[in-house]
Amino acid sequence: MKHAWKELIYGKRKYILIELLLILLMFMVLFLTGLAEGLGRAVIAGIDTMDAEYYLLDDSAEKLITVSSLKEEVYEEVKSMTSSSVTTLDIQRMYLVKEGDTEKINVMYFAVEPGSFVEPSVMEGNGLSAQGAEYPILLDDDFKLKGIAVGDTVYDSSTDLPFTVVGFTKDQMYGHVSIGFISTETYTELRTKLNPMYQKSYHALVIRNGDVDKISVDGAALVKKADVIKNIPSYTAEHSTITMIVWVLIIISAVIIGIFHYIMTLQKRKQFGVMKALGMTNGTLSGVVVCEVGALSIFAAAVSLGLTFGMAAAMPQTMPFYLKMSNAVVVLAAFVVISIFSSILSIVNISRIDPIIAIGGGEE
Amino acid sequence: MSSTLLHVSHVSKSYQDGEGKKEVLHDVSIRVDAGEIVAILGPSGSGKSTFLSIAGMLLSPDEGEVFIAGDNVSALPKSKWVGVRKNRIGFIFQNHQLLPYLKTKDQLDMFQSKEFKDVVNTEELLNELDITSCRNKYPSKMSGGEKQRTAIARALINDPDIILADEPTASLDSERGHKAVEMIRSAVKKRGKAAVIVTHDERILDLMDRIYRLENGRLIAATEKEED
Numbered sequence: 001m002k003h004a005w006k007e008l009i010y011g012k013r014k015y016i017l018i019e020l021l022l023i024l025l026m027f028m029v030l031f032l033t034g035l036a037e038g039l040g041r042a043v044i045a046g047i048d049t050m051d052a053e054y055y056l057l058d059d060s061a062e063k064l065i066t067v068s069s070l071k072e073e074v075y076e077e078v079k080s081m082t083s084s085s086v087t088t089l090d091i092q093r094m095y096l097v098k099e100g101d102t103e104k105i106n107v108m109y110f111a112v113e114p115g116s117f118v119e120p121s122v123m124e125g126n127g128l129s130a131q132g133a134e135y136p137i138l139l140d141d142d143f144k145l146k147g148i149a150v151g152d153t154v155y156d157s158s159t160d161l162p163f164t165v166v167g168f169t170k171d172q173m174y175g176h177v178s179i180g181f182i183s184t185e186t187y188t189e190l191r192t193k194l195n196p197m198y199q200k201s202y203h204a205l206v207i208r209n210g211d212v213d214k215i216s217v218d219g220a221a222l223v224k225k226a227d228v229i230k231n232i233p234s235y236t237a238e239h240s241t242i243t244m245i246v247w248v249l250i251i252i253s254a255v256i257i258g259i260f261h262y263i264m265t266l267q268k269r270k271q272f273g274v275m276k277a278l279g280m281t282n283g284t285l286s287g288v289v290v291c292e293v294g295a296l297s298i299f300a301a302a303v304s305l306g307l308t309f310g311m312a313a314a315m316p317q318t319m320p321f322y323l324k325m326s327n328a329v330v331v332l333a334a335f336v337v338i339s340i341f342s343s344i345l346s347i348v349n350i351s352r353i354d355p356i357i358a359i360g361g362g363e364e
Numbered sequence: 365m366s367s368t369l370l371h372v373s374h375v376s377k378s379y380q381d382g383e384g385k386k387e388v389l390h391d392v393s394i395r396v397d398a399g400e401i402v403a404i405l406g407p408s409g410s411g412k413s414t415f416l417s418i419a420g421m422l423l424s425p426d427e428g429e430v431f432i433a434g435d436n437v438s439a440l441p442k443s444k445w446v447g448v449r450k451n452r453i454g455f456i457f458q459n460h461q462l463l464p465y466l467k468t469k470d471q472l473d474m475f476q477s478k479e480f481k482d483v484v485n486t487e488e489l490l491n492e493l494d495i496t497s498c499r500n501k502y503p504s505k506m507s508g509g510e511k512q513r514t515a516i517a518r519a520l521i522n523d524p525d526i527i528l529a530d531e532p533t534a535s536l537d538s539e540r541g542h543k544a545v546e547m548i549r550s551a552v553k554k555r556g557k558a559a560v561i562v563t564h565d566e567r568i569l570d571l572m573d574r575i576y577r578l579e580n581g582r583l584i585a586a587t588e589k590e591e592d
Contacts, residue, residue, distance in 0.1 A: 003474060010465030010502065274461040277422060278475050278518070279450020355449075356422045358457055359530050360413040 004291035015296065018260060022300035023307070025253040026335055030308040030323070032249060033331050036242035038320030043235045046091075046110060046174035047228055051117050054212055054222045055089075056205035063223050063231040066091050070202045074217055084210030087116035088202040090187050093177060095157035098148060104157050105146055107139075108177040111187030118206050119181060125150035125167025128183050133164035135189075138181040140172040145318065159193040161186070171322075175232065250334055258342025261293055265346040269353055276355035286347040293343040294336070301332040367433070369558035370396040370419065370526045375428030377414055388414045390581040392428070396526070396558035401549050403561045403569060405586070406578035412562045413530070415578065419560065420453055420528045421445040433525045451477055454519030454557075456529035456548070460511040462503040468514050469499050476521045489517045493547055509540035516548055520555075527552060527559040538567050545571050 008015050041048070047065075056078060061068035079086050090111035095104035112118045114128035119138070128136050139148065143165075148154060152165045163182065172179040182190075184202075191198040207215070207222070215222060230236050265272070272285060305328055312321050372394045378387040388411040396402055406412050417423035419430060421437060422445075430438040432452050440448065449455070462471055472486050490496045493513040498506050506514070512532060519527055529548060533541030545561065545568040552559045561572070569575055575586040 006470060007463075007465040270461075271463060274457065275463070276446065277420070277449060277455055277457075279446055279453075279477075279522075280475070281446050354422075356417050358455070358461065359417050359420070359422065360458070 001287055001291040004288045004295065007288070008292060008295065019296055019300055021260070022257060022296060023303045025256070026300050026304035026332060027307050029246065029249050029253060029335065030304055030328055030331060031311065031321075033246050033327060034308065034312060034321045034323035035319075036239075036246055037324070037327065038322040039242065040235070040239050041171065041322045042173045042176045042320050043232055043238070044174070044229045045171050046108065046179050047225065047232070049120065049171060050206065050225070052206045052208050052225055054207040054224060055228050056207060056215065056217065056220050057203075057223050057228075058220050063227055064233070065089065065204045065228065068203050070205060070217075070220060072200050072202070074220065075202060075205060078205055078207075078215055078217060081216070082207075082211050082214045084212055084215070085117055085208045087113050087118055087206050088184055088204070089118060089206050090184065090203045091174065092187070092190075093175070096143075096154045096163075096180065097157045098146070099153045099155070105143070105154075106177045107180045108174045109187065109190075110172075110174070110179050110181050111184050112181055114183045117208060120169040120172055122167045123170050125165070127167060128181060130166040133166055135161055135163045135186045136166040136183065137163035137186075138167050138169055139165055140178040140180070141168045141170045142173075142178040142317070143180070144168060156190060159190055161190055161193065246331070250331065251338060254335055254338035255342055257293075257297065257339045258345055261289065261343050262345045262349065265289070265349050270357060272350050272353050273355050273357040276353065277358035282347075282351045285350050289343055289346050289350065290340055293340050297336045297339040301336055305329075305332060367398050368395045368431075369398050369433050370394070370560065371431040371434075372415075372419055373429045373431065375415075375418055375425040375430070377411075377418060377423070377426050387581050389418070389425070392578075392581070392583045394560075394576065394583060396560060398556040398558060399553055400573045401552050401559040401561065401571065402574040402576065403563055403572040404576045404578055404583070405564060405566075405569075406562075407564070410578040411581050412578055415583075416528055416530055416560070416562050419526075420455060421448050450475075451480075451522050452525045454522070454524035454527040456512075456515050456519045456527065456532045458531040458534045460503070460508075460515040460535070462511055462514055462518075464503055467500050467502055468495060468506075468517075471503075471514055471518055472521050475518055480522045483523050484521055486521070489520060492551070493517050507540075508536050509544060512536060512540075512544045513547060516544065516551065520551055523555070525557065527557055529559065529561040529563075531563055531565070532561060533563065533565045533568060541565060542568055542571075 055065065056070065057063060057065065057068040058070055075088055092109045094107055094109060096107045097104060119128055122138065123141060128138055130136055148165055150165055150167060154163050154165060155161065188200055212222060275285060312323060315321055372392060375389055375392045377389040378385045392415060404412060404415065418425050425438060429436055437448050466474060469486065490499060493516060495510055495513050495517065498510050498514065503511050527548065532544055536544060548559055549571045577584045577586050
């Protein structure tokens with residue numbers, strides 16, 4: 001509205017300060033949202049980015065991939081039941097050691113069939129199907145920060161199995177540990193070295209597309225991807241705590257903004273009284289306030305969005321920052337809506353102003 | 365031949381004052397005809413503000429009625445008052461009370477009702493009040509006289525039946541104050557409006573058609589100016 005705009009322009013010095021405050025508050029909330037998401041990603045990314053719909057896990061596994069165990073035959077059995085794409089997955093946490101080094105580096109092995117749909121896209125180098133390497137490993141790019149490059153040899157710390165780094169992928173973590181993708185074949189060898197009695201089995205079968213309802217295996221159940229994620233140890237608890245913190249911050253910040261506008265309304269009581277005496281209705285005046293609050297918060301939302309993504313681009317890779325545009329928009333929209341909602345406080349105050357204060361010297 | 369635009373009829377108003385009641389207005393009646401400008405004088409606390417508030421549809425009287433151009437506006441529900449104020453009453457306040465963030469042109473446009481856009485030409489009004497040069501100025505860049513004349517223009521923007529002015533010369537020196545009231549007078553005469561000016565400024569009384577005094581809540585007619 002014209003009126004609101006003219007007031008904002010005239011009082012630019014005052015409103016720029018308020019705008020700054022708004023931008024900082026929104027930036028803080030967005031940034032924390034990104035960090036919270038990033039922290040969550042460190043737990044679930046390996047599964048979340050997987051192009052899968054269902055996981056077949058054994059009944060006793062409580063929806064946890066790492067404790068599930070399926071016999072080798074089950075894989076063939078399931079493949080014959082359905083037209084869906086089916087592949088295998090094993091997850092094992094171990095340590096890697098660089099050649100000529102003794103420092104142990106945490107790694108989460110994801111054992112997959114080379115070329116299957118659960119093998120992630122490669123950012124640098126080649127995938128697991130690469131020729132020439134006896135034990136290929138495809139690492140998350142976090143390992144680059146440890147000084148590992150394509151072509152290097154790294155050793156499994158307990159078996160001394162020498163892996164050849166064939167490539168890097170990105171955003172692959174599970175349970176706060178960066179993932180190294182290896183082939184199922186390599187994994188079987190690794191397990192056999194650890195325990196000569198090892199009987200080949202799979203942690204889970206990963207299923208995508210097609211007629212999943214035809215799959216029925218005794219002692220095993222299909223679990224949706226979202227359910228698997230929810231049941232990753234500590235994820236739900238961590239995630240809900242952090243989400244709660246973010247939302248409390250959003251609400252508190254928005255209420256602070258509401259109080260700010262309320263104080264400004266109080267300062268302008270006489271002005272509002274005069275406007276009412278001159279025949280402006282409560283509706284018109286409320287419209288002015290809502291327009292001002294709306295304009296200020298929408299502008300701040302846009303600026304803080306740019307600021308956040310700019311900051312994210314400049315941040316070191318080790319920072320667990322992850323923010324989807326859609327999430328950012330939801331957070332900012334909530335912010336704007338709550339701000340406008342909290343301006344109701346000001347509107348109630350304005351509607352109570354008696355225009356009679358315009359007459360006489362009265363309060364200034 | 366003139367018609368009565370403002371008729372305040374037997375209005376009384378009292379306030380709770382500690383234990384007892386204080387009667388601010390006692391059986392006050394006044395008629396102001398088209399083209400007339402009248403002053404109401406009185407010391408502070410004499411009920412001038414209360415009178416203006418009742419005549420200006422900001423306060424309801426305990427007893428009595430207010431007619432604007434023959435309509436009994438005091439009988440209207442409170443929700444209609446704001447409309448009466450907007451379209452039938454022109455207020456001029458003490459200390460101009462312009463909105464600091466609007467330029468002169470906007471001060472007028474912002475308060476003009478749509479239906480009066482064709483009736484009252486803003487540019488002509490600015491010209492008539494000799495404030496065309498202030499068209500694009502904020503109040504903070506204008507002199508006291510210019511501000512008050514802008515306030516007068518604002519009061520005229522919806523072609524109201526009556527003009528109510530509350531100490532319009534309070535913040536002006538005597539020359540500028542006199543000029544401002546002259547302008548109210550000529551605007552009223554030209555348009556055939558009725559104006560009531562509440563003041564204690566004796567220097568502008570030569571511009572009045574009639575003068576009243578408010579004393580102890582009673583309105584007493586003082587010297588009536590001779591028509592020549």
